[in-house]
Amino acid sequence: MKKLLFLALLTVLALAGCTGGGSSTPKADQERAAELGANVDDAAVDVDISTVVEVTLQHGTFEAVTLTAADGTAIEGAPVTESAEGPSSTDGPASEAEPASSTDPAGDHATTWAASDRLEPGTSYTLAATAVGDDGETTELSRSFTSMAVADDDEIFPSVAPLAGETVGVGMPVVVLFDHPVTDHASFEQHMAVASTPAQTGGWYWLSDTEAHWRPQEYWQAGTSVQVQLDLNSVPGGDGRYGQESRVIDFQVGSSHVITVDIAGHTMSVERDGQPAGTYPVTTGDSSHQTRIGTKIIMEKHESIDMDAATTGVDSSDPNYYRVEGVRWAMRLTYSGEFIHAAPWSVGQQGHANVSHGCVGMSTENAGKVFSESLRGDVVNFVNGSRRLEPGNGWTDWNVPWEEYQKGSALYQEPA
Secondary structure, rough: OOHHHHHHHHHHHHHHHHOOOOOOOOHHHHOOOEEEEEEHHHHHHHOOOOOOOEEEEEEEEEOOOEEEEOOOOOOOEEEEEOOOOOOOEOOOOOOOOOOOOOOOOOOOOOEEEEEEOOOOOOEEEEEEEEEEEOOOOEEEEEEEEEEEEOOOOHHEEEEEEEEOOEEEOOOEEEEEEEEEOOOOOHHHHOOOOEEEOOOOOEEEEEEEEEEEEEEEEEOOOOEEEEEEEOOOOOEEEEEEEOOOOEEEEEEEEOOOEEEEEOOOOOOOEEOOOOOOEEEEEEEOOOOOOOOOEEEOOOOOOEEEEEEEEHHOOOOOOOOOOOOOEEEEEEEEEEOOOOOOEHHHOOOOOOOOOOOEEEOEEOHHHHHHHHHHHHHHHEEEEOOOOOOEEEOOOOOOOOHHOOHHHHHOOOOOOOOO
């Protein structure tokens, strides 16, 4: 009897196992309402302008997201789906992007709409979002808020050399000057980039809180196209200051034009694209005003300029004071006042003796020829002298070994 009961029980269990078919997800779990959230509160004031406004969505699909300033200006954006592999953005602005949904069945990963820019200071904004949930119903979110005010003296504007559309020499660094100090170099540098075609390795070097340079490891390749990307609008710069504006500057690198000045030999040699292109007699600084040796870059070009020793700190009562008006074919090399220029008054000494106050003097004809063939950013190497070029006296980037130059970046990390 016990044996029959045991067999009957096994039969019942077996039948139950065959007809179970596994468990199904409850209908309620498949029809959840959309859940929307934002990283700014409604009626918030003094929202930090570095904020990138985000809207998060679970259990649904975005229909629309708008972020609009009081004057009607819209900040575009796009959904970014978070997944185990990391975020991936949907191309196109908010008004054009394909709808993005939170596809994770467990609801562990949300879809986030992120604005494409940070906030403007002292501005009122309206944020609106709609989404369709897994249940087919529409959910809405609305926020109104105001960003923090920033004084004019706390906004940092970046000026850039080269100029947009300029064609420059192969030694041209990217020079960024800030009108107010940047004390958080790393914060700014994370939003500063230089891209080139063909691509070339390079890096940023901070000379001070108001000046940062970028140069390639080697001279630019002739014909390179370069784009400087400064995504600095509303980026914190330290001490309560913020970037005032984002800028994109495109420029072109011309042919390779490298000049060598032999101070002791009183000559200038020119190479174009690696080939000799001319040798000229010159005069450089006399024993009391020695021309500095090192690699200099042509910073400015003037068909005519008035040269006054007072600009270099020489008082008008000093015996060494001079003022010469209308100096022709002048190209600045240092902040301290070294130029290449026409010096018809010293033609007799050119090629034989150094008699200038530090400049490179040439005949008017030769100076005009070199001037016409030169670009801002061309390299001028000075050799065979004893007075060295001081760091920062001009664009002296190429006098810093690459290994040291990299350490001038706020984001530099020692190799492992």
